[in-house]
Amino acid sequence: MNHFITSEQLKTQLGKVVIFDCRFNLINKTLGREQYRAGHIPGAYFLDLEKDLSSETGTHGGRHPLPDTETLSKKLRSAGVNQHSLIVVYDDSRMGYAARAWWLLRYFGHSQVLILDGGFTGWISAGGAIDRREPTIKNGNFKASLQEDWIVNRDDILLAGSSFTLIDSRETKRYLGEEEPIDPVAGHIPGALNYFWQDATTEQGFIQSDEVQRKRWADLTGRDNLVVYCGSGVTACVNLLSLEMSGVKAKLYPGSWSDWCSYLPK
Numbered sequence: 576m577n578h579f580i581t582s583e584q585l586k587t588q589l590g591k592v593v594i595f596d597c598r599f600n601l602i603n604k605t606l607g608r609e610q611y612r613a614g615h616i617p618g619a620y621f622l623d624l625e626k627d628l629s630s631e632t633g634t635h636g637g638r639h640p641l642p643d644t645e646t647l648s649k650k651l652r653s654a655g656v657n658q659h660s661l662i663v664v665y666d667d668s669r670m671g672y673a674a675r676a677w678w679l680l681r682y683f684g685h686s687q688v689l690i691l692d693g694g695f696t697g698w699i700s701a702g703g704a705i706d707r708r709e710p711t712i713k714n715g716n717f718k719a720s721l722q723e724d725w726i727v728n729r730d731d732i733l734l735a736g737s738s739f740t741l742i743d744s745r746e747t748k749r750y751l752g753e754e755e756p757i758d759p760v761a762g763h764i765p766g767a768l769n770y771f772w773q774d775a776t777t778e779q780g781f782i783q784s785d786e787v788q789r790k791r792w793a794d795l796t797g798r799d800n801l802v803v804y805c806g807s808g809v810t811a812c813v814n815l816l817s818l819e820m821s822g823v824k825a826k827l828y829p830g831s832w833s834d835w836c837s838y839l840p841k
Contacts (some may be wrong), residue, residue, distance in 0.1 A: 578677070578816060579782055580663055580689040582701035585616070592661045593654055594619040597628070597672040598695065601757070607672075614705035616665065616691075616698060620654040621709075624809065628675055635837045637830035638757070638807035639675075641726075647683065648719045655713030656685070665691035665698070669776045674812035678827065684720030690816075694780045727802050727826050729834060732764070740798045741767035742825070744805035744814045745832070757806055760836035764804070768795075772810040775817040788820040801825035807833045 580588070596619040598607035604625060611621045622628055627650050629639040656662065662680060666673040673690050680688045691698065699705070732739060743763045748754045750769040755761035763769070774791060776782055795801065801823065805811035808829035818825045828834075 576819075578688075578690060578820065579692040581692050582698045582703050585663060585691060585698070586701075586703060588661075588663070589617055592663050593656050594663045594665070595622045595654070595676060596620070596695075597622050597624070597664050597666045597676045599624040599666070599668070599672045610667070610695075612707065614707055616695070617704055617706040618710050619665075619706075622650070622664075622676055624672055624675065628672075628679055635729075635830070635834055637834035637837075639809055639829075639833075641682075641808075641829050642679070644683070644719050644721065647679070648717055651680075651683075651685075651717045652715040653712050654710075654715065656715040656717040658685075658717065660685075660687060660715065660717075662688045663691055664688065665694050667695045667780070669773055669778075669780045670694070670782070670813050670816070671772070671810045674816050675809045678812040678815055682722050682725050684722065685717065690782075692781050697780060725826055727828050729828075729830060729838070732802065732828065735800070737766060739800045739802045740795065741828075742801060742803045742811075742814060743767040743769050743832070744772040744803060744811040745769075746771050746773075749806070758833050758836050759841050760839050762836070763832065764835055767804075770814060772805065772813040775813050782820075783817075785820055788817045789822075792818060792821045792823055795823065802828050804828040804831035804835075807831050 596611050596615045598610050600606040630642050664673040664676040677688050743750045750763045752761035803811045803814050808831045
């Protein structure tokens with residue numbers, strides 16, 4: 576199954592597909608919206624990581640808990656999403672946020688989702704047009720059908736013990752606990768393996784080939800019960816994308832390290 580659309584292909588589909596701009600910055604949380612207002616792909620609606628693609632945080636559950644089903648469904652309907660709409664998502668962060676949207680939409684039961692290969696920078700480089708106007712509110716008929724068996728929580732991991740193969744998607748320094756710029760405790764879940772999410776793409780934000788993806792996961796061939804996590808269940812979705820390209824099934828731990836470490840002494 577193809578999960579991507581090129582800028583040249585998207586140019587021919589403007590007005591025929593539903594587009595979501597998913598640009599975001601974890602440090603400057605209003606930057607994505609500001610970039611969107613400064614110029615976006617014509618017809619694109621904006622999805623905010625923390626307001627649309629996540630729900631409010633609590634003591635536990637991680638920094639980006641999965642969004643409320645009806646809240647996101649309403650947002651999708653207002654962009655005209657119907658049950659059979661083809662959706663295109665993009666960002667400018669090597670698919671880190673677009674992949675969250677890609678995974679979430681499919682988790683919500685909508686399979687027709689493509690990621691713009693190369694993101695917004697690739698679109699500009701390909702001579703794609705930009706627009707500053709926000710598209711009008713529409714009235715789609717999207718209805719969610721959650722794929723509940725796609726996720727696990729902390730209790731599931733504790734109960735499963737070593738029967739789960741845990742994949743930590745963060746950069747090695749964070750995995751090793753050598754530095755932790757965001758969460759209050761450094762380290763990783765015991766037994767987890769480290770596969771950095773950015774290895775799935777090029778520095779320019781284009782997806783690596785299927786062959787490269789398969790080589791990334793060659794050491795896990797034959798393993799069952801793969802569970803992927805990162806800091807807060809966002810960039811782990813790039814590894815889920817990479818695994819799917821390799822024909823490997825895996826689940827997401829949405830709370831990820833930010834949930835896990837919330838139970839540890841500070």
